Amino acid sequence: MSTTAASSIAAANTALVKDPKLQLKSFNGFRKNASYSSTYSLLLDTRIHPFSSISSSTSPAVIRAVSTPAKQETAVQTKRSKVEIFKEQSNFIRYPLNEELLTDTPNINEAATQLIKFHGSYQQYDRDERGGRTYSFMLRTKNPCGKVSNQLYLAMDTLADDFGIKTLRLTTRQTFQLHGVVKKDLKTVMSTIIKNMGSTLGACGDLNRNVLAPAAPIVRKDYLFAQETADNIAALLTPQSGFYYDMWVDGEQFMTAEPPEVVKARNDNSHGTNFPDSAEPIYGTQFLPRKFKVAVTVPTDNSVDLLTNDIGVVVVSDENGEPQGFNLYVGGGMGRTHRMETTFPRLAEPLGYVPKEDILYAVKAIVVTQRENGRRDDRRYSRMKYLIDSWGIDKFRSVVEGYYGKKFESPKQLPEWEFKSYLGWHEQGDGRLFCGVHVDNGRVKGEMKKTLREIIEKYNLNVRITPNQNIVLCDIRSSWKRPITVALAQSGLLPPTYVDPLNLTAMACPAFPLCPLAITEAERGIPDFLKRIRVVFEKVGLPYNESIVVRVTGCPNGCARPYMAELGLVGDGPNSYQIWLGGTPAQTSLARTFMNKVKKDDLEKVFEPLFHTWKSMRKSKESFGDFTNRVGFEKLQEIVDKWEGIPKSSSRYYLKLFTDAETFEAVDALARVQNKTAHQLAMEVIRNFAASQQNGKSQ
Incomplete structure (x- = not known):
């Protein structure tokens, strides 16, 4: 030229x-x-x-x-995927989406379908329907740390009724999903979210997704600093070219003022990280090769599944509790493709330590390294985990240091991780309380939805969404505790002590009927799976308070993080699942494939020998995941293959709630009529009695 x-x-x-x-x-x-x-x-x-x-x-x-x-x-010229071409020719994620939204058709074309993801939406259709397709759109919000203002919660609740399917879904990345919005209503819904202190920008697409942080509103220096850092990273990596506001609010800007340190870090180009004079100084015209995920937390608190993220950021404090810097972990990711061993889930590994004033520059350097070197020819291999797996951590660290402009220090030693759900009532540390509420599969609907709105509206509460699809009510006065507890219980939102322990840690992706990638059921199937697991627990003599981490997905993409579960079920055919074992309760160990193509109706043939062997051979307080790793998959497969049923010496009636077999048989017969287990029916009776007693005392 x-x-x-x-x-x-x-x-x-x-x-x-x-x-x-x-x-x-x-x-x-x-x-x-x-x-x-x-x-x-x-x-x-x-x-x-x-x-x-x-x-x-x-x-x-x-x-x-x-x-x-x-x-x-x-x-x-290097081959590029079709999505790369769409991005290149989109005028920064505008065209042809801007034209497609003006047509009378209920759907949008292929290019626009890819581009609308950057705006926080997916085009879907009801796969339960036969014949034609009924198109709608799923909208996902972006809520760093899972923070949701009172105003935004009430707006989302109303939008779900007026424009959605009358449900809200809490996601594994601390956001809302609103399903069932038709194309003609998209601008109304999007603009309403924006005008009520919300956003969907970057909740999907090839850029940084929602930044996770512990949802607990604990007033402690390290927690507050982790949440502030998550907010700043989210701001740093937010697109700057204005396409989002041009599309949905006619160019009007609703962004709040950014901290000066964020603006400074974004604009800094002293190490060649930026596109000079570009509307997108970090992303450029092509954005990232694929989605990018970040989580921030404090030592011991693994409520965020830290090691499943592209970048894990951990606050490191001194002996006085003052934050000094961060340990960085890189290369986590869950997605894979069935029968392609070159695709795999992966845990993040240590990169190094940075002082607190450098965190934005270090994160930016990592993102740029992926931007420059991540694959853009085949999207199956575009996540940063494949780049690190190919290069090795030493080469990756060296390249990142070139963009960072410094050498990383060695990571600081940290205590053991543990999963924290923050369910139930807790002190915030400022004289107020917060209440973590368990929501099965994160699906807020019916009486539960109505009650949550009434409580949040009446007491003017802000809320937070957890990475385990639950909700936290914040800033509660002690005098409000009793009426809120009663109101929650009456709508079925019970204290964690009254919820089956299996349900407390279980997760599932939406799958059918709306996800286009689903191979089989997940959200709709997991209630039955958990009941069946509980029945097997009872049959082999495991106590009611025993639990394992169960996660179910309808395809191998891993949205509910099944590859970290003690028992993961991953859809691999119609009514068929892969069984993954070996994750641990603290979410620090990667599960592995145990069996393929297990039909839904045959799951007990695998569960029963596994759980019976665990009960019989476990060490003191040994978790199911630790047990499967210790015994080994070869031995466990042999046990499953040779299983002939529970030995007669095993007790059939190991239920602490009942004193004799006759009582058990009577309750069990009644429970089966209601498609429940004996334990579940008995617990419901007890819960209802407790709720009626509480209600009577409050009147």
Whole structure:
């Protein structure tokens, strides 16, 4: 390319960046011009990387994009996935979505379907229907730390009734999902969320997703600092080009003022991290190769499943409790593809330690390393975990240090991790209380939804969503505890002591009927799975207070993090599941595939020998996950294969709630009529009695 031509493109490029209206006008002009595909693509590609090289040969220009490894010297442009082309030609995630939203059709085209993800939405259709397709959209909010203001909660509750399917779903990334919004209502719903202190920007798409942090509103220096850091990382990695507000509120800006340290870190280009003069200084035109996840927490608190994230950030404090810096972990991720051993779940590993004032620069350096080197040809391998697996942690650390401008210190030693649910009542540390409420599968609906709204509205409470799909009511005065407890119980939201222990840690993805990737049931199937597991527990003689971490997904993408479960069920065919074993209660061990293609109706044939062997051979207080890892899968498979039923010496009536077999038989018969276990029926009777007693005393 001649110097004159290159200068002209550079000038046009700068003009487009500085004037959003000119961007769209010029884009549409190029699109209508016959030479659009080559000219505009070249203009965009020159912006992909500040150090892009352009061939001067007579063959078509060769652009070295961010996904092309520097070591590859070739005259052929690196293959890119279709989504990369959509992003490149979108005028920063605007076109053709802006045009598709104006059509009368109930759906949008393929390119727009990919682009709307960056706006926090997925196009879906009801897979239970036969014949034609009824299209709708799922919207996902972005709530760093799971924080939801009173105003936003009430707005989301109303939107679910007026424009959705009258339910809200709490996700494993501390956000809301609103299902069933039709295309003509998208702008109304989106603008309402924005105007009520919410956002869906970046909740989906190839960029940083919602940043996790402990949901507990504990007034303690390390917790407050972790949550502040999560907010700052979320702000740092939020898109800057304005496409979101252009689309949904006609360009009006609703963003709050950012901390100066965030603005400074974003604009810093002292180590070649930024695209100069770009509307997206960190992301450029291509954004990231795939989604990117960050979690921040404090030592011991693994409520965020830290090691499943691309970046895990842990506050390190001195002996006086003053935060000093952060340990960083990199390379976690859950997604995989069935029968492709080159795809796999992976745990994050230690990268190093940084002082607290450097955290934004270190995070930015990691993101840029993935941006520059993550694969863009095959989206199955585009997550950062594959880059680290390919390079090794030492090479990855060296490249990140080049963008960071410093060497990482060695990670600081930390205590053991534990899972914390924050269910039930707790002191905040400022004289007020918070209450963690268990929500089965995160699905807020019916009487529960009505009661939560009444409580949140009456007491003007802010809330937080947990990474385990539960909700935390914050800033509660002690005098409100009793009436709130009674109101929750009457709607079925019981204190954790009255909930089956299996349910307290179980999670499932939505799967059918709306997820296009689902192979089999998950959310709709897990209630029955948990009942069946409880029945097997009873049959083999495990006590009612015994529990394991169960997670179910309808496909291998791992949205409910099944690969960290003690017992993971991953859909691999119609009514068929892979069984994964070996995760631990603290969420620090990766599960492994134990069996494939187990039919739903045959699960007890696997559960019974496994749970009976665990009860018989476990060490003192040994968890199921630790037990399966100690015994080994080969031995466990042999036990399952040779299983002939529970030995006659085993007690059938190991139920502490009952004193004799006759009582058990009577309750069991009644429970079966109601499709319940004897334990579940007995617990319901006790819960109802306790609730009526509480209600009587309060009147």
